[in-house]
Amino acid sequence: MTDHTDPRLKDLDGFRIEIDAAAQRGDIILSRPPMNVINMGQRDQLRAAFEALDADDRVRVIVLRAEGENFSSGGYIKGFLDASPEHVSHLADNVAAPARAAKPVIAANQGYTFGVGFEISLACDFRIVTESCRYALPEQKLGQIPGSGGSARLQAIVGIARTKEIVMLSRRITGRQAVDWGIAIDCVADQAALDAAVAKLVAELVEFSPLAQRTAKKLINDSENATVQTGIEMEGHCYARLRQSDDFREGVLAFHEKRKPGFTGS
Missing domain, CATH: 1.10.12 (Lyase 2-enoyl-coa Hydratase; Chain  A, domain 2)
Structure with missing residues (x-):
């Protein structure tokens, strides 16, 4: 799907959009495997994609998922050095697009879900993970901190002590831990089970007003x-x-x- 009224949705960078009108779902699919690195300009496009699906009458539920073994290893690191301070100041606004959407948003996470990949998943309403999922905010290793709302959203979910462990020590959280800590609502065995669990949750959500x-x-x-x-x-x-x-x-x-x-x- 492309929206020619929004220039941000032309020539999509590193992802695609699919709509299943019968299931009333719209999917944003990260498609730069194997790591699904998120480029700086891609963040603007992802924001536009969420806004477009939120306005689409065919869609009741938005799903954020990824191709391959990893959801996303995070952002393109060198891009931060090339981006202007003004551009960087809007990163959190772009990543907050799932939270601003009026419709429910599901994140389907597998493998590496690091940095901005974790942050945009935290901005979604529901997270379903595989056993291979590893959540992390590794910015301390770069002499930085999360810059797109990750530490704030995480603290609201898991509390200050666990947030300090994840952020200040760059600790990785397994899929099972994510469920135990209330970050994710379900942990399934593999990609096939993840797809089935997401489809089931979409079907459940569309039954409500x-x-x-x-x-x-x-x-x-x-x-x-x-x-x-x-x-x-x-x-x-x-x-x-x-x-x-x-x-x-x-x-x-x-x-x-x-x-x-x-x-x-x-």
């Missing part, structure tokens, strides 16, 4: 750093709005009529 789903994602993201009381207040406003929706009415009627609801997203 798209309006309620978008609302839940935004509420959870927006209230992440709020006090409990503020979070409850925000939740109440969202709940009240959904009470007026067609999807809520359909959900209630379907429950009482013992049938599958037909949600429309309105």
Whole structure:
């Protein structure tokens, strides 16, 4: 798929986009094996790809995955020396594209998932990993720190002590550890099992009201750093709005009529 209205999506660098309208999913597939290194300019294109799929009515769920044995070994290191300070200052905005998307986003991770590969996966809503997956933020070895939100997002998930271990010691986290620590929701044996697990999760997600789903994602993201009381207040406003929706009415009627609801997203 290409969007000729957005110049960033012409001549895609290191990835491609596929849409399966029947499954209501849109895939962004890193396709520079074996390491799927992410170039500097590619980050702008990845942002545009998430924005395009988020606006595509055929897509209910966005999947970020990769070809080959590794998800991504990270960014093209020399590119940081060539990039302008202004360009580098926008890296975190690009990597945050999955979090900004209104639709749910799944990251499918296998093998090396380092640096920006880990950071963009952390910006997704769900992560499914293989046993071969190794998460790492190795920037300390380059005299740097994660620059695209990795340490901040990781700390929100695993806490300060484990984040210091991963960031300050450049420790690698296995797929099994990732599940145990709450980074990933499932760890499967291999690539075939990963594809099946992602397809199953997509099928599960599309059964829900798209309006309620978008609302839940935004509420959870927006209230992440709020006090409990503020979070409850925000939740109440969202709940009240959904009470007026067609999807809520359909959900209630379907429950009482013992049938599958037909949600429309309105």
